[in-house]
Amino acid sequence: MDDVKILQALAEPTRLAIVRQLASDKEVCACDFTDCCGVSQPTVSHHLKVLREAGLVISERRGTWIYYRLDPKGAARVARLAQLLTAGAERDAKRSTMKPVLARA
């Protein structure tokens, strides 16, 4: 229900970089994000928590390491939002269905 939360999670350079890495690398160890993003370990941990609580990523512990990957549910939510926008924009582009703007007041 909280699409704002998902968008807020994505709307940050470091977190978007993390998500992009997961979109291309399939599975990434938490320890590797420190290099790719240029921030400290506590900061990475914080961002991963935000992404997790937003429902965008899933974590799985494997020994000492924790591996992250994209959450299909979060991706689906973003896709639905995108579809809402594209559908509205495409509809507006159709001149034939444009109703004349009625006088106000």
Next chain:
Amino acid sequence: MDDVKILQALAEPTRLAIVRQLASDKEVCACDFTDCCGVSQPTVSHHLKVLREAGLVISERRGTWIYYRLDPKGAARVARLAQLLTAGAERDAKRSTMKPVLARA
């Protein structure tokens, strides 16, 4: 490359409400957003500016009023981001393509 800017613009309750209204109403006068969002006129003006500069909405002056509608380019950008996520998530769901995790160090 400022996808972050687009996401930041969407990641705010009032602005997302504005965008949702535009997705369903096709064309909306700026003066109508004050009612639907429950914020003051300067705040609405501020949010519309953010959405405009992010490339999500287009404004068109018609006399005293200014009408807003969705920008197809912004919608396309969001759609591309969503596709990135869904593609990655769907790929991860395929067990057959999962490579075993190699030992680290």
Next chain:
DNA sequence: TGTCAATATCTAGGGCTGTCGATATAGTCG
């Protein structure tokens, strides 16, 4: 059990942002 590595939590500070009142600008109509 003790040590080491990976990750999480706590804390504080600095910057960004949403908000609104006051004011300015722009357009319409007499």
Next chain:
DNA sequence: CGACTATATCGACAGCCCTAGATATTGACA
């Protein structure tokens, strides 16, 4: 031009959030 309306800008304040150092927790391994 002058009055009125819609919208934009300005100024200030409060709250949120990104960040990193210090510290705690967790798991592996000997």
